Amino acid sequence: MSGWRPAPHLGLDLLVAVDRSGARPLREQLEQQLRDGIRRGVLHAGTPLPSTRALAAELGISRGVVVEAYAQLAAEGFLVSRAGAVTRVAHVERHEPSPPAVPGPPRSVRFDFRVEAADLSAFPRRAWLAALRDALHDAPDAALGYGDRAGVPALRATLAAYLGRARGVAAEPERIVVCTGMTQAVAVLARALRRSGVGRVGVEDPGFPVHRRVLAREGLAVVPVPVDRDGLVVQALEGADVGAVLITPSHQYPLGMALAPERRAGVVEWAVRRGAWILEDDYDGEYRFDREPVGALQALAPGHVVYLGTASKTLAPGLRLGWAVLPEGLAEAVTEAKALADSGSPQIDQLALARFIERGDLDRHLRRMRGRYRRRRDLLVGALERHLPAVVVEGLPAGLHVTARLPGAWALGPLLARAWERGVGLHGFEHGGVSRLMLGYANIPEASVAGGVRALAGIATGSGAPATS
Ligand SMILES: Cc1ncc(COP(=O)(O)O)c(C=O)c1O
Incomplete structure (x- = not known):
């Protein structure tokens, strides 16, 4: 292997390697690496490449190999080369592995019950x-x-x-x-x-x-x-x-x-x-x-x-x-x-x-926040009792979230999906055949707590679940 080394000519470094002892032709190796780099977005559109002479000298291979590789890639649309001008990377669609098919966060969260952080606004x-x-x-x-x-x-x-x-x-x-x-x-x-x-x-x-x-x-x-x-x-x-x-x-x-x-x-x-x-x-x-x-x-x-x-x-x-x-x-x-x-x-x-x-700033901050979180938690629990009496609220005495146990007939997946769609950010989990919502109260303003629970109740009712008994 002639090694991964930058080709520093014309002020341009290009990280490519060729294996002269390998079975694959040098031209193919060079083409493949440049093609992959461009597809993966590592080599950005418009990036200038070293001249064929400079790259050949750096890699210790014949200039003809580089000329051919550049020409092939230009023919495939990966490079743009014009006589007398620097060869550059063309605009190419990037190929990335598709993201996993899990529901992503909603575009805008109107009611944020996610269990993640302290109150960031505070x-x-x-x-x-x-x-x-x-x-x-x-x-x-x-x-x-x-x-x-x-x-x-x-x-x-x-x-x-x-x-x-x-x-x-x-x-x-x-x-x-x-x-x-x-x-x-x-x-x-x-x-x-x-x-x-x-x-x-x-x-x-x-x-x-x-x-x-x-x-x-x-x-x-x-x-x-x-x-x-x-x-x-x-x-x-x-x-x-x-x-x-x-x-x-x-x-x-x-x-x-x-x-x-x-x-x-x-x-x-x-x-x-x-x-x-x-x-x-x-x-x-x-x-x-x-x-x-x-x-x-x-x-x-x-x-x-x-x-x-x-x-x-x-x-x-x-x-x-x-x-x-x-x-x-x-x-x-x-x-x-x-x-x-x-x-x-x-x-x-x-x-x-x-x-x-x-x-003493941490102690001061915590004293202030404990009062605030406690008020929000009480509002949340009150709103759940009023608007979603079918759920059983647990995990009250500590931390920054409560859990709400769902009645057996309620399907967790569709409920969460619909909630996310409507801007109610929350998570849930299933354990031992029981589904629970996790309702964090750190990042939802007091004024939004009741509205958020009402929205959730509406979604639960809409999904066929009995929101109120
Ligand atoms: C159970 C649990 N452990 C630890 C952490 C903290 O992780 P980190 O300090 O990396 O943010 C969190 C944060 O949400 C958590 O929920």
Whole structure:
């Protein structure tokens, strides 16, 4: 192979390769690569190509080969070449794999019940901007380098203190790795688990599909473990033959209950006895409305639990800031996996978050938002009782969504499809023969809650389902 190398002539680099020892003629190889590049949209319309002489010299092949390849592609309509002018890529239809046939998001969402993020309209822009400005102003030049791959020390120290006081996590700054959201934390953790010999990981069933996919993508066998009204069925772990289990103990995703106290003790006992890991996804643990907050499970066995947190539900997913608090046995492997993944998360944003928390801005924001979310949740539950009394509302005390159990005769798929068509954004799931809607209240204004539920009731009635009893 003469190698993938840029052909830097006439100021033009072109990434092509020819294999002189291969069976296929050189002209065909060159044509094929250029054709593919143009079809896939890698070579854009109008892009100038190197002259035939320059490309031939660069690839160490005869000029005639390049002339023929260009001429063939021009004849096929992939290139435009005129005497005396540079040869350019023509306008060609791009061929991409068709997108999967899943219903996409509606073009415009009138009523947004999607369970995704904190209230994006309430992002504390002014306070964040001040934290960002001050962080950058005060940062030494060294802070603009790669820095500590596990995260900026100031943020890790601040997070250790915050997670200790707010979530009861036993955290040392040295055991915290800051990631690009919790999603990346799960990915690097998966790599570390594989290296340590874990091949199978239990996940809640039902559970968060994104994390399942991330784990599977990293080569782990994902083993569904059932969830009942008290959360994870810990007994089912015994036969599952897994080296770790990923759970949402503060607010089961998607059903919404907290893991019952005896189950909390049970899962920890299982992990200690089996030398296994618990991955604790505390995605929205800051929101608890009607009862005492439930602290993180991690504190029960810091040597066996990885605590996973995120700014996606407290501030905004767009920040892409998440963290893992690691037990000693995994700290080194996860830190290495994170370093190899991307050489560390953006430094300035980490410094800004550290400021934001230190100044009390996160606590202030959360206090304000808890009141707001609680009001919206109460409005939502009231509206569901009034307009959709046939559904059973569950998962109330925590988090940013409730679930609505549908009567057996209601078909989930058509209901969701019609809702999306009419601009009511929401998700649902089926589990154990029961269908449920997930109704998030973080991103729907108070004034729209009742209207959104009425719209949903109309859709349910229209689909033949009894909307009111
Ligand atoms: C169950 C669950 N875990 C974790 C996350 C957070 O992921 P990330 O921090 O990558 O945004 C979410 C976000 O919606 C979630 O629903």
